[in-house]
Amino acid sequence: MASEAQMLLAALEAAWAEGKETAVATVVRVIGSAYRREGAKMLVREDGGSACMISGGCLEQEMIERAMHILAKGKPERTIFDYDQDKTWWPGCGGTVEVWVEPVRRGDLLHRWLEASLEAEPMVMATVIGGGEGRLWLSPDGGLEGQINPPELHAQVVRLAQQMGRGSSRPTTRYVQEAEVFFDVSSPIPELVLFGAGHDAKPMANQALVLGFRVTVVDARPELLQGFPGCTVVEAAPEHFAQRIALTPRQHVIVMNHHLDIDRQALRFALESPARYVGVLGPRSRLEKMLEALRLEGFVPTPEQLARLHNPIGLDIGAESPEEIALAALAEIVALRRGFAGGFLNEKKAGIHEAAASALSEPGQTHVRL
Secondary structure (H helix, E strand, O other), X not given: OOOHHHHHHHHHHHHHHXXXXXXXXXXEEEEOOOOOOOOOEEEEEOOOOEEOOOOOOOOHHHHHHHHHXXXXXXXXXXXXXXXXXXXXXXXXXXXXXXEEEEEEOOOOHHHHHHHHHOOOXXXXXXXXXXXXXXXXXXXXXXXXXXXXXXHHHHHHHHXXXXXXXXXXXXXXXXXXXXXXXXXXXXXXXXXXXXXXXXOOHHHHXXXXXXXXXXXXXXXXXXXXXXXXXXXXXEEOOHHHHHHHOOOOOOEEEEEOOOOHHHHHHHHHHHHOOOOOEEEEOOOHHHHHHHHHHHHHOOOOOOHHHHHOEEEOOOXXXXXOOHHHHHHHHHHHHHHHHHOOOOOOHHHOOOOOOOOOHHHOOOOOOOEEOO
């Protein structure tokens, strides 16, 4: 399944090919309960067509009508939905949801930001939605495009955008001087690399695709690399990993060859890479054997490397079948990506959309439960 940005871009291209004007609606503030949070986007065409959702269904029809009106005026506008949760048909809809609606045209800053967000590291787009005007785009390399007025507001927004770009910030609206500024943080397409193409790799790959991951499957056995539609397959034995695979900080690795020696080599390759998550399928005792073998050959993982190592992998749901194991493993990865602990929601004291700081990896913090 495509990511939201991919679906938005595809819908934009389709609309423009038909000569239709388009608007993008972005959730910029949520007060109280809501199905989706800040940064959620929806595309609306001048003919009433739409793509993606900003709620669970309670806002979409009214949003289409308001967006068509804003499109006719040709200027961005903030619209506010204030819902009584006891009077809505849709679960999770309540409280106040503020949405920034703006016409979007080919080549403008929003269009180019959406395109770039698919490939680059997280980027920050700052848009003044009240008390000023303008927009700026801060790229991961520090490049800056756009302008916010007045100039003293521009300088302060740049500093805040730089701070958000260095961390794991989520989209949010902040008051800056007398202005309201929405800081949108892009979410590049997550990537999953499976070392091993056994029978349990297929449900792992398929579920990851549904969640919007790009999936790569690595195995030395060409006959097992068949049947992975939508995935990149790489035929490679451990001695060829370095030549054929380049792991990046955006990738999540799961080692699942079911062969102790090959898994040991894949584990070392992944730990020596900048991959953000390295999971090893199987029990703790099996991982201990691999780590001991690596120590004997002179490789001792650093605290930073151990902080990215996970075993056993997955949330504790009692998974037994390959499909359930895939569900548990991918749920853990999604939780860690977003900074959540992955427990039961009915035991959570904070809001369901509030991340748990303890779920974020810190240098020296190991996720290996031995």
